[in-house]
Amino acid sequence: MMSLSSSSDQRTTLYTEAEHLSTFSQIEAIDYHTTHTVSSIRFTPYPAGHVLGAAMFLVEIAGLKILFTGDYSREDDRHLISAEVPQGIKIDVLITESTYGIASHIPRAERETALMKSITGILNRGGRVLMPVFALGRAQELLLILDDYWARHPEYQRIPIYYASNLARKCMVVYQTYVSAMNDNIKRLFRERMAEAEEAGNVDKGGPWNFRFIRSLKNLERFDDVGGCVVLASPGMLQSGVSRRAP
Structure with a gap:
């Protein structure tokens, strides 16, 4: 996590260390496959692979189902489970990281x-x-x-x-x-x-x-x-x- 935004002509402080530390008390640990509601928005985390603890989120807003994920992996490696696609649910919108979206990896x-x-x-x-x-x-x-x-x-x-x-x-x-x-x-x-x-x-x-x-x-x-x-x-x-x- 970086606290600075930089370009060739300026550097802007996005947040201070004190502001960063003040967020710790608001962190709540949740489990995969548990559904939570915040301001009428329902979200459920699913394993995303990639790194230990990574999650993709099924977000439900007024009946619209959105699957949101950053990096994910659909392949088992030596220690991680693969990303889990929600079963029996029709996804209306997919928002995903796509660096290798059109690439085919070597096995x-x-x-x-x-x-x-x-x-x-x-x-x-x-x-x-x-x-x-x-x-x-x-x-x-x-x-x-x-x-x-x-x-x-x-x-x-x-x-x-x-x-x-x-x-x-x-x-x-x-x-x-x-x-x-x-x-x-x-x-x-x-x-x-x-x-x-x-x-x-x-x-x-x-x-x-x-x-x-x-x-x-x-x-x-x-x-x-x-x-x-x-x-x-x-x-x-x-x-x-x-x-x-x-x-």
Whole structure:
């Protein structure tokens, strides 16, 4: 969330920190599939995929049914359920994000294979991999992909993987808490990790989010920049911060 609007000739403050903080008391947590009424307007949230907790909203105004959504995904990935289309309801108006509205994506499995081929190719020739990511959403999916690949390919386990984002590290607590809101793949991994931890006499509260081959990099200044590695760092657009300074 940005508090500034900028152009080539002016910068305007949209809101102050005090105004931002004053909104916290007005936030109310609601569940998917529950209908709420505000000033005669009914709205019901449905899962949107995309990131944990994302929602599309069915809004009903004077009998008109509007489905409103930002980013959404109709494909299961490694941790999220897909977007859920309201069933048995005739939608009169659809308002949606449409960046890839006319694009056909390569199947997810093929994209993962191409990604790992690119990463391992760089590592095999002695290079280091920097992956600029957004702290929430794709970063967690990429961490799952990397951790799984390293588990299945012992020849790369000597090469460290780091994620360098304070926000991503804080978000991990949320992911560890809301495993029940994720798809069957994560729930299965969670049960397996819990069983392994119980058998070993350990406590593993994070399940699949306690990565086996990935470490959080808390301080870039103390990073020993030697040898091959993979670093996921935010922000994703490389405009500032850790991803601009990481190796």
